[in-house]
Amino acid sequence: MQLFDWIILIVTLLFIVSYGVWKTNDSKNVQDYILGNNETPWHVVGLSVMATQASAITFLSTPGQAYHDGMGFVQFYFGLPIAMVIVSLTFIPIYHKYKVYTAYEYLGKRFDTRTRSLAAFLFLFQRGLGTGLTIYAPAIILSGLLGWNINYLNIIIGLLVIIYTVTGGTKAVNVTQKQQMFVILLGMLITFFWILYYLPNDMSFSNAMHIAGANDKMNIVNFSLDPEEKYTFWSGITGGFFLALAYFGTDQSQVGRYLSGKTVKESQMGLLMNGLLKVPMQFFILLTGVLVFVFFQFNSVPLNFNPNNKIIVENSPFKKEYHALEKKLELVSEDKKVINLLYIDQLNQDYDNPILRKEMIALSDKEKDLRDRAKEIITKADSHSETNDKDYVFFHFILNYLPKGLIGLLLAVIISAAMSSTASGLNALASTTTIDIYKRNLKDEKSDKHYLNASKLFTLFWGIVAILFACIGTLFENLIQLVNIIGSIFYGTVLGIFLVGIYSKRIQSDAIFYSAVFSQITIFIIYYFTIYIYPSGEEKLGYLWLNFIGATLTIVLAWLLERLVFKNQKVFVS
Secondary structure (H helix, E strand, O other): OOOHHHHHHHHHHHHHHHHHHHOOOOOOHHHHHHHHHEEEHHHHHHHHHHHHHHOOHHHHHHHHHHHHHHHHHHHHOOOOHHHHHHHHHHHHHHHHHHOOOHHHHHHHHOOOOHHHHHHHHHHHHHHHHHHHHHHHHHHHHHHHHHHHHHHHHOOOOHHHHHHHHHHHHHHHHOOOOOOHHHHHHHHHHHHHHHHHOOOOOOOHHHHHHHHHHHOOOOOOOOOOOOOOOOOOOOHHHHHHHHHHHHHHHHHHHHHHHOOOOOOHHHHHHHHHHHHHHHHHHHHHHHHHHHHHHHOOOOOOOOOOOOOOHHHHHOOOHHHHHHHHHHHHHHHHHHHHHHHHHHHHHHOOOOOOOOHHHHHHHHHHHHHHHHHHHHEEEEEEEOOOOOOOOOHHHHHHHHHHHHHOOOHHHHHHHHHHHHHHHHHHHHHHHHHHHHHHHHHHHHHOOOOHHHHHEEEEEHHHHHHHHHHHHHHHHOOOHHHHHHHHHHHHHHHHHHHHHHHHOOOOOOOOHHHHHHHHHHHHHHHHHHHHHHHHHOOOOOOOOOOOOOHHHHHHHHHHHHHHHHHHOOOOOOOOEE
């Protein structure tokens, strides 16, 4: 990385942090700190919601996901636009009606403190872990780039976010996320067109898509009914829908973004903006990963994209065995280049040669076999090493093939994305802890200044917790999948509670509390016996279904308990 790249990276990050502190260090009360004094316009709400999702994990893992598995991951988001409409029409008006600081405060008004505390606890656990992972992702990058200890980098990145989040609260999150989204979108657009520029001169975008399609990277929609398939149209439109509904409707990291809107309408417009743009944005990021795959059909690739694994093998007795595989991969890469160039030449003559397509697939299979054998060697060299390299694919491309200046911009994109989602997470964790745990358990009412200071202290506390989580983070499949799995384990139950609270006046506190507890325990059991104990790719249930099962089970059990056990409770009147 050149000096110019460092200048771009450092200047971009320092500007975001200093601008956030400068513009938002005047919070006068807890409403100002948590809700931004309800002054946020709709377009800022929309950008803030998008930036909260667009973590470093998105820009590291998603292209790597597409490189290995193709465009199918986009089905994960098919249910999102529908969820945005429902949240806009029902959740937002109710939150504004009850004038709540957090989503879980509404549950206290609708049910009781037990239910409120349960939902808040589930959120704090999963979001605390998830926020740690958003710090861990960019630390991976810089660790590989600089050779620095990853824990030191976790601390540095975490402290950068803590500085402006503690200072300005929700205002700081919203203000900085505008700049972060600009950097993110600009960087990804430039990278996309630069990849196209790097492809062979006679190669059109259409030809690139043909090559991707021949390697099964363009299977966007899968209508399979097999529950073991992770990403299908049906899992996206059901499990993905329930996950999106839970995330945007009940997760304080998102609820806090649109509760800061000036009016109900402004909050709704901001969320609908996200619904319109999220799927195209995710499609674009996945397509960038597919183009990286096409690019590597004409350029050499490592046996394993994780540079740390290369170091491990070089210092082991298996070095020669690994080098032999590298030479074989070089030959395969040369053959791939020749076959793909011939294929392009045929495509330019309007002929999609089936023989060449078969040869391309055969060479891809050879490459996969060599990679699998390399993973075995890495494991023999160090049984604790992580052989999955999906999160390093895009990183490898950035460092080795982008020109001076653009490397710094792309690293700024990834770190900016990490900072935006981390800041939202810390802000949400602090808000929930202050309002739903701390304030509720105080015997005496305190001043507004007291709760403001408490919110800042809890922001600092959760920042430290997130850094600690990041320091013990490990790759599991890949980071974006890990975050979504964690969410899927908890979101279904929490969503079920909210859906009952909003849509059923008859079901009361005892029924919903006990059904939620039973449902969450059941989800843990289902996850363990159908997903956790099986190796990657051999799971008996796609994790997205956990959202649907958790929500449905909570609702059905609550209805049965209300009818059969707690039928004498007073009906809720709004």
